[in-house]
Amino acid sequence: MSNSQLSVLIQRQAEKYGDRVALKYRDYDTETWVPVSWKQFAETVTTTSNALLELGVGVQENIGVFSQNKPECLYVDFGAFGIRAVTIPFYATSSEAQVLYMLGDADIHYLFVGEQLQYDVAFRVMSLGTQLKQIIIFDKDVKRDKRDTSSIYFDEFLKLGKARQHQAEVDKRIAESGNGDIANILYTSGTTGDSKGVMLHHSCYEGAIKAHNERFPQLGDQEVVMNFLPFTHVFERAWSYWCISMGCQLAINLRPVDIQKTIKEIRPTAMCSVPRFWEKVYSGVQEKINETTGLKKKLMLDALKVGREHNIEYVCKGLTPPALLHMKYKFYEKTIYSLLKKTIGIENGRFFPTAGAAIPPAVQEFILSVGINMVAGYGLTESTATVSCENDFDHVVGSVGRIMPHVEVKIGENNEILLRGVGITHGYYKKEAATKAAFTEDGWFHTGDAGYIKDGHLFLTERIKDLFKTSNGKYIAPQAIEAKLVVDRYIDQISIIADERKFVSALIIPEYKLVKEYAEKKGIKYASMEELLQDQQIIDLFKERIDTLQQQFAHYEQIKRFTLLPHPFSMERGELTNTLKIKRNVLNKNYAAEIEKMYEE
Structure with a gap:
């Protein structure tokens, strides 16, 4: 043609x-x-x-x-x-x-x-x-x-x-x-x-x-x-x-x-979407489980456990689940999972490609456990979207799937993912220097993302340009820490600060609604959100939750101090891109005073 x-x-x-x-x-x-x-x-x-x-x-x-x-x-x-x-x-x-x-x-x-x-x-x-x-x-x-x-x-x-x-x-x-x-x-x-x-x-x-x-x-x-x-x-x-x-x-x-x-x-x-959509579903369900008691709560927790074992340990690995497990799964499918899907509006859902940011493993496991076919993938504007993606229930939690048939992937220096193939852009409009810099001499495109391939699945580790180096010479991958913490139901947005600093700190936008509910339960009096977020009980609540979530990180990667902010990051102030990614350089400028305060001796 x-x-x-x-x-x-x-x-x-x-x-x-x-x-x-x-x-x-x-x-x-x-x-x-x-x-x-x-x-x-x-x-x-x-x-x-x-x-x-x-x-x-x-x-x-x-x-x-x-x-x-x-x-x-x-x-x-x-x-x-x-x-x-x-x-x-x-x-x-x-x-x-x-x-x-x-x-x-x-x-x-x-x-x-x-x-x-x-x-x-x-x-x-x-x-x-x-x-x-x-x-x-x-x-x-x-x-x-x-x-x-x-x-x-x-x-x-x-x-x-x-x-x-x-x-x-x-x-x-x-x-x-x-x-x-x-x-x-x-x-x-x-x-x-x-x-x-x-x-x-x-x-x-x-x-x-x-x-x-x-x-x-x-x-x-x-x-x-x-x-x-x-x-x-x-x-x-x-x-x-x-x-x-x-x-x-x-x-x-x-x-x-x-x-x-x-x-x-x-x-x-x-429907294709970004992980944020599923993070909200996940925290909504966690919320529900926390409000529930007795037998109902037991059933919900067991449904997640059964689903996880059935889908992640067996189905996703191409294995047949044991008969008893399968029977339990079918029971929950008719009751709990179907109700959840109906509540969201996706009971007819067959296929949900998700990309655009790291999917927190806890969220991915949960979505797959309840039988929602969320298909993780990876791609860029420069690659006409998909470079790799999973197929129906061919999932490895944490991976972004298998390479697509029209793309070649090579792991270059610093573990950078390099691309070649028919979907890759020919370059940037009227920007010769930027186009030249984006490709290797032999025509591979620099993604700026680091990763590795294991058993045919592509894994992303960090954004090379985004790596922070602390003043002690240690490298920190901020996205990995942020992806781990943003699943907490009390945290809406988070930005890690570490570049050229002695230790890791964070700016946090709390889920204001939940913080207010917590204050009410504890009888904390306050005149404004600013005042509430400086209350020691609230700070302790966040400290405890953060410490629990960051146990798996090396000591130098852990958040030592954080600031709870009374207003969300905004596009008007230039803090977010159109795709809602954080512009770190703008946050550093807009919150300079709050950041300096965290590093005072």
């Missing part, structure tokens, strides 16, 4: 599936899910291609999409692929400075925006003198600025292509499209320094889609997939393209905070 697969994918699926439902999105006014058939999807994509040509969009021209998850994001993506244009997604939470930088770096003339927040940011940036010619607004409830004379709404944009007056040119460009075209440029959120635009060609997606089909033949067009992570994130984006290529039905979750509600409305069979 000479033309690129993504440029004709929706039309081909429409020929095959016609009036079947391709997408669903939630109408917040009526609180119902609105279906979109494959036929409608293909119609809108073709109209979008024509409308983009009406605006004069050229071959391999960059278009920006600044929105939370909406069907329109996919219409613009596939409409652009139909005319060989490139889409550049921005995180819905991007700041003015980030938007200004990306618009300039990628020379974007047309920007699609989602809701009021994105429109306001885009309009302010437009007046700062960019190449931006026009903003196109998805949500018709957005109120335009009085001074705005050029923006149009998405339905007005579609009218520009309704007559299909450019269809001959669309067909010509599809015929000329190929794997060598760039599909997307994804700007990494950058925990350090300026963000870089990762170029992903059509060949990257085609290689990844083919490899996933080989690895997961058991997934097909019967799946109902919840889109919960932002489409801007390579994981959700590549996964969605793959799901569309398999004819799955996508349920598009607009607001990440609504997931607890929307997942119960859809009850999906599959």
Whole structure:
């Protein structure tokens, strides 16, 4: 096939599936899910291609999409692929400075925006003198600025292509499209320094889609997939393209905070997510067990013990569980596990790929024990997502699965994971020096992650760039300590401090609700959260919990002092990236006084 697969994918699926439902999105006014058939999807994509040509969009021209998850994001993506244009997604939470930088770096003339927040940011940036010619607004409830004379709404944009007056040119460009075209440029959120635009060609997606089909033949067009992570994130984006290529039905979750509600409305069979989602499930269950007493508590604990033994000691190792154990497991499956899954909204769930950060082993064991098929994986923006992943119940707790068929992995110096293969980026947009530095002389990509391979499974040990060296010359891997502690139900977020310091300390965001409940139980009086978190009883509570969790670490890796902070880390203050990773250099600056205090003699 000479033309690129993504440029004709929706039309081909429409020929095959016609009036079947391709997408669903939630109408917040009526609180119902609105279906979109494959036929409608293909119609809108073709109209979008024509409308983009009406605006004069050229071959391999960059278009920006600044929105939370909406069907329109996919219409613009596939409409652009139909005319060989490139889409550049921005995180819905991007700041003015980030938007200004990306618009300039990628020379974007047309920007699609989602809701009021994105429109306001885009309009302010437009007046700062960019190449931006026009903003196109998805949500018709957005109120335009009085001074705005050029923006149009998405339905007005579609009218520009309704007559299909450019269809001959669309067909010509599809015929000329190929794997060598760039599909997307994804700007990494950058925990350090300026963000870089990762170029992903059509060949990257085609290689990844083919490899996933080989690895997961058991997934097909019967799946109902919840889109919960932002489409801007390579994981959700590549996964969605793959799901569309398999004819799955996508349920598009607009607001990440609504997931607890929307997942119960859809009850999906599959969803990709980050470990944080499962950490919250885990701490919710721990919470429940702690509140329960007597026989009910005994049963819950026994269910976890039986599940762990059945699934982790036997099933995941490819062994047949003993008959009595299997019988007990089946009993709990009908009672406790099924109730838990129903409560979350995933009783139909078959497949839950999870990546993007280290999965705390306690969380992974728990999720597998109750029979939820959470599939751990590892990947980067630069590798079009998946480098390695597990398969159905082929799990080794702590590993990120087996290498995918389209990727080669080599362990380089400092145990760095090096990659080569069809899914790997050709480089960073307009950044030759950064591109050159990212590859070895013989073409292997530097991931910056350290790890090892054992029995065909890949294990990650630490992020090389993130290793801290204490002033005593000892190396500390902060993520390992953070992953161990963040499973505690009293800890919401944690950041380890150790670089060039005598010992390890930590900034901790507590679960405020639980701290207040504890204070009430102990009769602690306080006027504010600041005051409560300085109370010795609260500090002792955290000290005891931290000491229990960090026993397995060497003495020099253990947290000696910590500060409980009264406000969560925030994106507004620049402390978190768009994917909610901690920016350590910003925390060091913002909390300099608190950090220095921990190191006073």
